[in-house]
Amino acid sequence: MADFGIRLALRHEGELWNAYAALPNTMDGAVLLGSIVIGAVSGPEGQDRKRAFMDLMANTMAIGIEAATGQVPTWGLPEDAPQHERSGHG
Numbered sequence: 509m510a511d512f513g514i515r516l517a518l519r520h521e522g523e524l525w526n527a528y529a530a531l532p533n534t535m536d537g538a539v540l541l542g543s544i545v546i547g548a549v550s551g552p553e554g555q556d557r558k559r560a561f562m563d564l565m566a567n568t569m570a571i572g573i574e575a576a577t578g579q580v581p582t583w584g585l586p587e588d589a590p591q592h593e594r595s596g597h598g
Contacts, residue, residue, distance in 0.1 A: 513531065513532065514529055514530065514531060514532075514569070514573070515529075515530055515531075515532055516528070516529065516530075516541075516565055516569055516583075517529075517530040517535060517589065518562065518565070519535075519589070523545060523547075524543040524544065524545060524546060525543065525545075525546050525549055525558075525561070526542075526543045527540070527541045527542050527543070527561070527562075527565035528541060529541055529569055533590070541565050541568055541569065542568065544557070549561060562586075566583055569581070
């Protein structure tokens with residue numbers, strides 16, 4: 509897997525769950541890719557929508573990476589956000 513120096517960061521902010529293209533270890537300069545109302549992805553009933561949103565945002569990033577580099581990225585397992593990036597919604 510090539511390291512593209514970018515990651516998909518998902519953040520609960522207010523009433524939204526936002527997806528960003530972000531540099532490793534920082535949200536400085538992060539680019540908003542998309543948002544979904546948090547209630548749509550909360551609780552057991554929202555888990556399928558949560559996974560679908562994560563997949564959509566990862567695919568959206570992959571399209572941009574492939575267009576810019578000619579390489580198709582692969583994704584590792586999700587990781588919790590570092591404590592210093594959390595908005596209080598953990």
